[in-house]
Amino acid sequence: MTDDTAAPDRSDPREGPPQEGDPRRDRYAAITSEITGIPLHYPHRRNWWILFACSLMLLTLFVVSATVLFARGVGVWGNNIPVNWGLAISNYVWFLGIGHAGTLISALLLLLNEHWRNSLNRFAEAMTLFAVVCAGLYPILHLGRPWLFYWMAPYPNTMEIWPQFQSPLAWDFFAVLTYLTVSVLFWYIGIVPDLAAVRDRSKKRRQQVLYGLFALGWRGSARHWQRWRQSYTLVAAIAVPLVVSVHSEISLLFAAGPIPGWHSAVFPSYFVLGAAFSGFAVVSMIAVCLRHALGLYDLVTPRHLDLLGKLTLATGLMTAYGYFAEIFDVLYANEHQEVATLYDRFGGDYASSYWGAVIANFVPLQLLWLRSVRRSPAGLFLIGLSVGIGMWFERYMLLVTSLYRDYLVSSWGPYHASFWEWSLYAGMLGVFMVPFLLFVRFLPVISAFEVKEALFEDTVEARDA
């Protein structure tokens, strides 16, 4: 990454073509109008409406599936004993994992002062928000009596009992809720100055009022900026360990169950890295799509795609290490049931999910060693898609291959997702897509002021050097 930063691409947004007068100033205005112009004068409205209509249909499917679930109970799913965690929990882990890349890109790169994050962080964070919402819905829907999910919260009640804080379900509640709150706040305070810019450029009264309300009256005073920056950096610093804690929490949740295949010590790190891996893959896909749909070719440059490709490759290889470590762990310990579970993964009833994960995750991934593939939007998109699917297989494999044959033959049993599980999953993609499309349509998708700040700092550095 550092090598590339030292030799930036000519088309980098911060380079700015040399112009008459002060090129930098012209760039500021151009960046502002390019980014704030999207919500005010959205291009390609028809395409947006088509996509939005499809997403709305998926959302309707979600509502229908959830209604059926609430009306008839979890029995409409294929879950059973022993496989009481089916698609619901594997999708929960999958969605939460996707969310992690947004926070990592945003927070970690902010702390490292990597300017190239500015073109990606806003929509990566939005992806995080909506993915966490999808993830959070799953454990609730999975509860037998979902309307009582608030029992997980410690509140004084007439029954005079408290939640069981030693239970992973209570950990989930706190982890997801904290992660969601922190992601929303981090994203929101990051977007306020740009909302102010949109407010200042909007001509219609309705837009002025709406953007004005959400911009909170931001005016870019030096005192505001100084406190804002402290707060933004500190929240970022706190968000990085939060990401690690949330996904480690999920692996602890697995470890709390006496099930073979869930006790490898590599799990916390392997889960976190796998999460980042799937997240980077999805960020790459979104970056490619947005860049194309909104014509942001000079803000999301081939260099950004290149860096995303590198991140995906790096986290992918670390995830691959997790696969090896897990196998090594089992064979080294040579504990009978663990070995049996390992062989079930390789060749049992659900072996397709194991090999699906290995192939979809790691085979196309190797193409990212090539610079030309990393810089090609189509290549990056397809590899991202493959990784998204591969990681989904992995979550499924981790759950089902462990649960369907544990220690006792009496607790062996198959699992097949039912129609309502698949429809809920498809509908959940609508839960993700609808708010994301609204975000793309009505909010600045790229952080304009941070791109300008980076441009300014680079010119100052260049002058001082």
Next chain:
Amino acid sequence: MREPSPHTEVFGILGEFEKAEALVEAVGKARHAGYQRIEAFSPFPIEALDEALGLDDRRVAWMTLAGGIFGGLLGYGMQVYTNLDFPILIDGRAHTPPEAFMLITFEMTVLFAVLFSIGTMLALNRLPRLHHPLFGVDSFHLASSDKFFLLIYGDDPRFERGAAERFLIGLDCVRVDTVGHTEEPE
């Protein structure tokens, strides 16, 4: 910093600059000339501006720390209290095992640190505030695009309208505006 009350002659005098460097320099000169109640506006954070204005407010950082400590104690305390309040005996396990409590303690630490941090930032910045006299200035909307502004408040001890305007014009300023009050004096 409290803003001038409607009793002052004007809210302030606003100078517009083309470049960030010019603004930083102007702030330095204004402070040198004895103006104490000044404010700078820019489309993005500029570190040199903090120095020029002598901004050294660490309250947000301290409140973040305080929030973290509060959240951590609250999270841990909540778990100890509830487990002692309604003890569940399961095969001799401890009622208050620190290991099992760490996760929620950590999450609560993070949650309250962030809430305190952002809450303090907004409160000290006196946001949300939907109206402000500056929004009445025609060119001020460029503060979120590519222009830089320096405001001398009307209640500065050295403030004198004509002198302030002349001072700003002398500072490589492209435009000077008078910012009026939006409220009537009581």
